[in-house]
Amino acid sequence: xxxxxLVRLQSRTVCLPERxxxxxxxxxxxxxxxxxxxxxxxxxxxxxxxxxxxxxxxDFPLNRPEAQGAQILVAGRNFGCGSSREHAxxxxxxxxxxxxxxxxxxxxxxxxxLKNGLLPIVLDExxxxxxxxxxxxxxDIDVAAATVTLPDGxxxxxxxxxxxxxxxxxxxxQLGYLLRQLPxxxxxEGASHAx
Amino acid sequence: xxxxxxxxxxAPNDPxxxxxxxxxxxPKTLFDKLWDAHxxxxxxADAPAVLYIDLHLIHEVTSPxxxxxxxxxxxxxxxxxxxxxxxDHSTPTTPAQADGRHAYYTADAEKQVETLRANCAKxxxxxxxxxxxxxxxxxxxGPELGLTQPGATIVCGDxxxxxxxxxxxxxxxxxxxxxxxxxxxxxxxxRKPKTLAIEVEGALAPGVTAKDLILHVIGAIxxxxxxxxVIEYRGSTIRALSMEERMTVCNMSIEAGAxxxxxxxxxxxxxxxxxxxxxxxxxxxxxAVARWSQLRSDAGARxxxxxxxxxxxxxxxxxxxTHPGQVVAIDADVPVANDAxxxxxxxxMRFAGGAPVAGQPVDVVFxxxxxxxxxxxxxxxxxxxxGRRVHPRVRMLVVPGSxxxxxxxxxxxxxxxxxxxxxxxxxxxxxxxxxxxxDLVGPGxxxxxxxxxNFEGRQGRDARTVLASPxxxxxxxxxxxxxxxxxxxxxxxQEHVAQQHVAREHAAQEHAA
Numbered sequence: 184x185x186x187x188x189l190v191r192l193q194s195r196t197v198c199l200p201e202r203x204x205x206x207x208x209x210x211x212x213x214x215x216x217x218x219x220x221x222x223x224x225x226x227x228x229x230x231x232x233x234x235x236x237x238x239x240x241x242d243f244p245l246n247r248p249e250a251q252g253a254q255i256l257v258a259g260r261n262f263g264c265g266s267s268r269e270h271a272x273x274x275x276x277x278x279x280x281x282x283x284x285x286x287x288x289x290x291x292x293x294x295x296x297l298k299n300g301l302l303p304i305v306l307d308e309x310x311x312x313x314x315x316x317x318x319x320x321x322x323d324i325d326v327a328a329a330t331v332t333l334p335d336g337x338x339x340x341x342x343x344x345x346x347x348x349x350x351x352x353x354x355x356x357q358l359g360y361l362l363r364q365l366p367x368x369x370x371x372e373g374a375s376h377a378x
Numbered sequence: 379x380x381x382x383x384x385x386x387x388x389a390p391n392d393p394x395x396x397x398x399x400x401x402x403x404x405p406k407t408l409f410d411k412l413w414d415a416h417x418x419x420x421x422x423a424d425a426p427a428v429l430y431i432d433l434h435l436i437h438e439v440t441s442p443x444x445x446x447x448x449x450x451x452x453x454x455x456x457x458x459x460x461x462x463x464x465x466d467h468s469t470p471t472t473p474a475q476a477d478g479r480h481a482y483y484t485a486d487a488e489k490q491v492e493t494l495r496a497n498c499a500k501x502x503x504x505x506x507x508x509x510x511x512x513x514x515x516x517x518x519x520g521p522e523l524g525l526t527q528p529g530a531t532i533v534c535g536d537x538x539x540x541x542x543x544x545x546x547x548x549x550x551x552x553x554x555x556x557x558x559x560x561x562x563x564x565x566x567x568x569r570k571p572k573t574l575a576i577e578v579e580g581a582l583a584p585g586v587t588a589k590d591l592i593l594h595v596i597g598a599i600x601x602x603x604x605x606x607x608v609i610e611y612r613g614s615t616i617r618a619l620s621m622e623e624r625m626t627v628c629n630m631s632i633e634a635g636a637x638x639x640x641x642x643x644x645x646x647x648x649x650x651x652x653x654x655x656x657x658x659x660x661x662x663x664x665x666a667v668a669r670w671s672q673l674r675s676d677a678g679a680r681x682x683x684x685x686x687x688x689x690x691x692x693x694x695x696x697x698x699x700t701h702p703g704q705v706v707a708i709d710a711d712v713p714v715a716n717d718a719x720x721x722x723x724x725x726x727m728r729f730a731g732g733a734p735v736a737g738q739p740v741d742v743v744f745x746x747x748x749x750x751x752x753x754x755x756x757x758x759x760x761x762x763x764x765g766r767r768v769h770p771r772v773r774m775l776v777v778p779g780s781x782x783x784x785x786x787x788x789x790x791x792x793x794x795x796x797x798x799x800x801x802x803x804x805x806x807x808x809x810x811x812x813x814x815x816x817d818l819v820g821p822g823x824x825x826x827x828x829x830x831x832n833f834e835g836r837q838g839r840d841a842r843t844v845l846a847s848p849x850x851x852x853x854x855x856x857x858x859x860x861x862x863x864x865x866x867x868x869x870x871x872q873e874h875v876a877q878q879h880v881a882r883e884h885a886a887q888e889h890a891a
Binding site: 200201202203205207208211212213215216217218219220230235259260261264265266267268269287289290291294295298299344345346349357358360361362364365367368371372375 | 430701814835
């Protein structure tokens with residue numbers, strides 16, 4: 184099973200209630216001049232998290248002592264809007280996060296997250312608002328059942344594509360899956376408008 | 379915005395409004411036609427579709443890790459002939475030094491460029507490097523070379539790939555893992571998105587450009603209004619736009635959350651492509667035009683959602699906040715904050731609700747980007763700057779979108795107009811739009827920018843961005859504060875109107891021919 188596989192996640196939450204948190208805020212463009220995937224965690228939410236002099240802003244939720252080790256980020260709706268940079272999920276994974284919960288998650292970010300073992304979870308806005316109101320709640324996420332269970336026992340289902348779920352549960356490598364489609368791809372190239 | 383109506387009158391599960399004859403093919407949207415023509419393996423409940431990609435554009439920032447993945451697996455680029463590379467994001471916009479080398483902002487940026495060079499050389503991928511006549515912003519060069527063609531599927535590790543949809547191509551941004559998928563297999567795993575029709579009717583008022591139109595649309599449907607959808611822009615206003623203007627509109631589809639935006643190809647599209655070096659020739663051209671002419675939504679085709687916009691109601695439009703949906707007509711007041719997010723945006727921008735953006739002192743004006751870095755945009759800027767001076771407070775950068783745009787502009791003397799006005803004329807690249815090459819807006823400075831994103835820190839840490847049209851941006855540079863271009867530059871507005879008229883006449887003649 185690869186490091187990206189995810190079956191069950193039990194963790195406290197860390198909360199960023201702002202809506203429309205874009206990928207430039209998740210990782211500013213000046214940190215994209217890298218040729219590797221590693222080491223971007225320090226720059227996750229860089230300009231929010233670190234002051235100009237490099238010291239941590241103690242008020243930023245991810246910097247608070249109680250947030251250390253939290254693997255679930257709960258955020259305002261339309262999380263991850265903006266650019267296609269996969270550096271955003273790379274940075275969040277490298278910062279220790281495994282799931283993002285929001286009332287709406289931008290398309291490209293969601294696609295990128297699923298390729299990096301970061302689980303995007305969309306719940307009703309009322310549920311997300313309740314989670315945002317109580318940072319640090321201990322959640323139990325069951326990927327196979329596609330449920331999020333709160334400490335009081337209430338469970339909420341979330342939509343997840345069957346293929347994405349299998350990939351997460353089994354750590355399936357999507358490129359490997361595509362490579363197995365090569366006979367179909369060759370046939371398509373041969374048959375379809377003289378490719 | 380009272381004239382804008384959002385309707386869900388065509389829900390996906392509604393029965394067809396007009397029952398078809400039993401054997402008649404169901405009417406299809408343009409998107410359906412593009413999708414269906416590229417499905418290698420259809421989607422099922424358990425697996426997404428395998429979708430064939432006709433053209434893969436790559437650049438230095440989002441490709442190195444994808445090539446590294448190929449290396450690690452011992453794979454090669456499946457179709458180097460369908461893969462084209464350019465340098466744009468982290469490249470300097472200052473001229474080469476005396477020794478021919480470029481001064482990069484950081485060693486890492488230079489290493490990215492060298493990595494792309496090595497990867498393209500190793501895998502036989504054509505790269506439009508420094509020195510190439512074809513180098514430029516990835517979404518500017520594809521259309522000007524004629525690589526971007528109607529009916530194609532086009533991807534790039536860049537969210538503004540939606541730009542190419544202006545030609546009736548299904549074009550969308552992808553992440554780096556997917557860049558690797560396309561390099562290795564020429565395919566992507568995709569779920570079929572929904573469709574959103576944006577119908578714009580009527581004439582744009584003098585001084586109102588395609589940029590104002592798309593900012594207005596994003597304001598009307600919201601920054602997530604297109605999430606999960608592909609947009610098709612339709613209606614008389616869209617038909618009357620030039621290709622450059624259509625690209626500006628499709629480019630910002632992602633700012634409304636939609637991965638792709640489409641406009642059906644027509645005589646305007648074919649006239650553009652006819653002059654490009656890599657479009658089909660001779661009998662192939664005629665066959666291509668016949669094929670491309672079928673690429674439109676059939677009468678009765680159903681969209682999952684339809685939004686109607688009245689073009690006459692659109693004014694020159696600017697952003698007041700920290701996302702592209704926070705827009706306001708330039709002659710109106712910024713809305714009073716009704717929630718914490720809006721207040722946070724106002725605080726970041728140091729603007730007040732209930733007061734206009736107009737009048738705010740401007741520090742920087744940036745003209746360029748894949749949104750507004752084409753020849754028509756630079757002509758508009760020149761029409762404002764001719765015989766005027768940039769305000770002493772303002773630093774103005776004008777950055778052509780490509781070498782071709784640069785050369786054509788210089789042949790018309792636009793560079794001289796820009797320099798004579800006191801603005802900087804730069805080499806092509808993404809520049810201050812993404813601000814990763816050293817072209818930065820300083821902390822606290824206010825930039826009026828023709829680019830596409832006004833996110834916090836987008837143009838530099840604590841930089842404040844007002845998105846605007848080239849016409850508005852140039853007017854602001856001269857005035858030294860945010861200003862309605864209709865008040866400053868009547869000549870420029872008249873020239874813009876004349877240009878629009880010529881473009882429309884041309885389109886009408888082409889259409890009649």
